Amino acid sequence: MAESLRVLFFGDIVGPLGRKAVKxxxxxHKQADHVDFVIANGENTTHGHxxxxxxxxxxxxxxxxxxxxxxxxxxxxxxxxxxxxxxKQVRPYNFDKDAPGVGTNLFTAMDGTPIRVSNLMGRxxxxxxxxxxxxxxxxxxxxxxxxxxxIVDFHAEATAEKRVMGEYADxxxxxxxxxxxxxQTNDLKLLSKGTLFVSDAGMNGAYYSSLGDDLDSAMRRTxxxxxxxxxxxxxxxxxxxxxxxxxxxxxxxxxxxxxINETYQDxxx
Ligand SMILES: [Fe+2]
Ligand SMILES: [Fe+2]
Numbered sequence: 001m002a003e004s005l006r007v008l009f010f011g012d013i014v015g016p017l018g019r020k021a022v023k024x025x026x027x028x029h030k031q032a033d034h035v036d037f038v039i040a041n042g043e044n045t046t047h048g049h050x051x052x053x054x055x056x057x058x059x060x061x062x063x064x065x066x067x068x069x070x071x072x073x074x075x076x077x078x079x080x081x082x083x084x085x086x087x088k089q090v091r092p093y094n095f096d097k098d099a100p101g102v103g104t105n106l107f108t109a110m111d112g113t114p115i116r117v118s119n120l121m122g123r124x125x126x127x128x129x130x131x132x133x134x135x136x137x138x139x140x141x142x143x144x145x146x147x148x149x150x151i152v153d154f155h156a157e158a159t160a161e162k163r164v165m166g167e168y169a170d171x172x173x174x175x176x177x178x179x180x181x182x183x184q185t186n187d188l189k190l191l192s193k194g195t196l197f198v199s200d201a202g203m204n205g206a207y208y209s210s211l212g213d214d215l216d217s218a219m220r221r222t223x224x225x226x227x228x229x230x231x232x233x234x235x236x237x238x239x240x241x242x243x244x245x246x247x248x249x250x251x252x253x254x255x256x257x258x259x260i261n262e263t264y265q266d267x268x269x
Contacts, residue, residue: 217229
């Protein structure tokens, strides 16, 4: 049995071009690059807002193993009906205790290796958080009797808060990846005690966009200060943002890693 596991983590998937971009990347790379496990933030998958049950199933069919979420979790009515059935999704752990779904879970890679995936949300410029994400992380880590591979999606606005979460978790989890700001940052690194960290994994969606949203409506809204319906482009050049990393199954630590920042021209398929 191989001693290491290769994992892909995609930043926020935004709208139809995000779905198309991730599908294309996985079709080309998943087998060719020997990827064992795939995680993606799906909070903006359905028209930029939330993750419908149909799109949840669609993303899993591309070869994604686990979806994480964020502040847009409640933006689809499917959450109330199917939230507890979407067992391959984790939503922010620090939502209200009555929120559907779970904030952390232990999954299994194809070879049987357990992988914990947790989703926590920051408190700076974010709404809906009910508990302290740092103390919550302590509680989550205590759930496992022995050290397991543990990937944390920290969905937060402020870079400083994300960096502090990386430091707080350093040496205790395998990786902390920031999401939510939709712009991939150039600070992917191993922290001093071995945890892999990036401030933001970026986004998958329309290349010519504002964080995945249609540029015309984003500009109108921002420049005039007047409301304008946001929409997501359906055609055009696509952006793929992810992190690929290898984990030693014994130590649960990352041995190799790289940022993925690719573009695809749209095609009619
Ligand atoms: Fe997002
Ligand atoms: Fe978000």
